[in-house]
Amino acid sequence: MIPAVFDYIAPRTIQEALRALADNGDDAKLLAGGHSLLPLMKLRLANPKLVIDVRKIPGLNEIRQEKDSLVIGAMATHYQIESSSLLKKSCPLLCETARAIGDVQVRNLGTIGGSLAHADPAADWPAAMLALGAEFKITGTKAERVVQSGDFFLGPMTTALEPTEILTEIYVPVAPRRSGAVYLKLPQQASGFAIVGVAASIRLNAKGVCEEIGLGITGLTDRPFRAREVENSLRGKKLNAKLIESAAAKITDGIDPLEDLHAAADYRAHLARIYTARAIQAAARRARVG
Numbered sequence: 001m002i003p004a005v006f007d008y009i010a011p012r013t014i015q016e017a018l019r020a021l022a023d024n025g026d027d028a029k030l031l032a033g034g035h036s037l038l039p040l041m042k043l044r045l046a047n048p049k050l051v052i053d054v055r056k057i058p059g060l061n062e063i064r065q066e067k068d069s070l071v072i073g074a075m076a077t078h079y080q081i082e083s084s085s086l087l088k089k090s091c092p093l094l095c096e097t098a099r100a101i102g103d104v105q106v107r108n109l110g111t112i113g114g115s116l117a118h119a120d121p122a123a124d125w126p127a128a129m130l131a132l133g134a135e136f137k138i139t140g141t142k143a144e145r146v147v148q149s150g151d152f153f154l155g156p157m158t159t160a161l162e163p164t165e166i167l168t169e170i171y172v173p174v175a176p177r178r179s180g181a182v183y184l185k186l187p188q189q190a191s192g193f194a195i196v197g198v199a200a201s202i203r204l205n206a207k208g209v210c211e212e213i214g215l216g217i218t219g220l221t222d223r224p225f226r227a228r229e230v231e232n233s234l235r236g237k238k239l240n241a242k243l244i245e246s247a248a249a250k251i252t253d254g255i256d257p258l259e260d261l262h263a264a265a266d267y268r269a270h271l272a273r274i275y276t277a278r279a280i281q282a283a284a285r286r287a288r289v290g
C-alpha cells in the first residue's frame, strides 16, 4: 500500500499546471482531492512519475451564477456543493447528489472535477450532470473548449479529456419555473458508490405536460449514460403512473448490465427499472410545486 516513487509539484497558476502536463504527457497526473488517485497509486494501478497538485491554484473552486448558468469550479469539493446556499436555492439536486457521496471525509476532500475526470462507472456526479444537461469547460495550453456532458463519458474511466487538458468549470443551466429534479441510488454499503443511481430532471408546462426531461443513469453499465429512449417516451405527454412505469421499463433496452460481487446483472436491471420510475415520479412531483 505504498505508492511508487514520484515527483511532486504544486503550481500556483493554471498555465504552470498546463505546461507541466504538456512537458510530461502520460507520465503526469493531476491531484485534486486525491480520493481516487491516491488509492490507485497505493495499489500501483497508477504510477505517475509526476504528481501535479492543483489545489493551490486560486479561483478553481468558485461557485457562482452567471446569467442563466450556475458555474461550479472543478475544484469545488463535494462538501462545498452540498452546503452552497446558492445551489440549495437554484439547484437542490446538486446539493442532494453531493450529500449522497461517500462519507464526510470523502466529501471534505473529493472534488466534482476529480470525480468527473476519473469517470468511475458507479460515480454519482455523472448521473446528475447528464440529467441536468450540464456542460464542461476544458482548458488546454492553446485553447479552451466546452463539451456537453452527453459527449464526455466515453467508457469506464475514460472521458473526452486529453492528457494535457484540465477540466476547469462546470455549467449547469438554471431551471425555469415548474421544474423538478431528483437523484436516487441504491448505495453499495461499504463505499456509497451507486449499485444503480438515477437522476431525473423534468419541466412541466402549465397544463402539467412534460415539456423537457433529462435522465442520467450510473452504475448500470460500464459508463454513465443519458436514457434518451425513456425520455422520448415521456416528452410531450401528461405523466401518470402507468405511462411512467412502461417508459421506465425501457431503461435496459440494448444495455448490457454490469455483473460484479455487489449485484447480479438481472438484479441491476430490475433496480434500474424501479429507480427510474421512482426518480421520474419524484421529479414530476417537485415540478408540480416548483
Ligand SMILES: Cc1cc2nc3c(=O)[nH]c(=O)nc-3n(C[C@H](O)[C@H](O)[C@H](O)COP(=O)(O)OP(=O)(O)OC[C@H]3O[C@@H](n4cnc5c(N)ncnc54)[C@H](O)[C@@H]3O)c2cc1C
Binding pocket: 029, 030, 031, 032, 033, 034, 035, 036, 037, 038, 039, 074, 075, 100, 101, 102, 103, 106, 109, 110, 111, 112, 113, 114, 115, 117, 118, 120, 122, 123, 124, 125, 161, 165, 166, 167, 168, 191, 192, 193, 194
Ligand atoms: C471511501 C471512498 C468512498 C467513496 N464514495 C463515493 C460515492 O459514494 N460516490 C461517488 O461518486 N464517489 C465516491 N468516492 C470517490 C470520490 O468522490 C472522489 O473524490 C472522486 O472520485 C475523485 O475526486 P478527487 O477530487 O478526489 O480526484 P483525484 O483522486 O485527485 O483525481 C482523480 C482523477 O482525476 C484527474 N483529475 C482530477 N481533477 C482533474 C481536473 N480538474 N481536470 C482533469 N483531470 C483531473 C486526476 O489526475 C485523477 O486521474 C469515494 C471515494 C472513497 C475513497
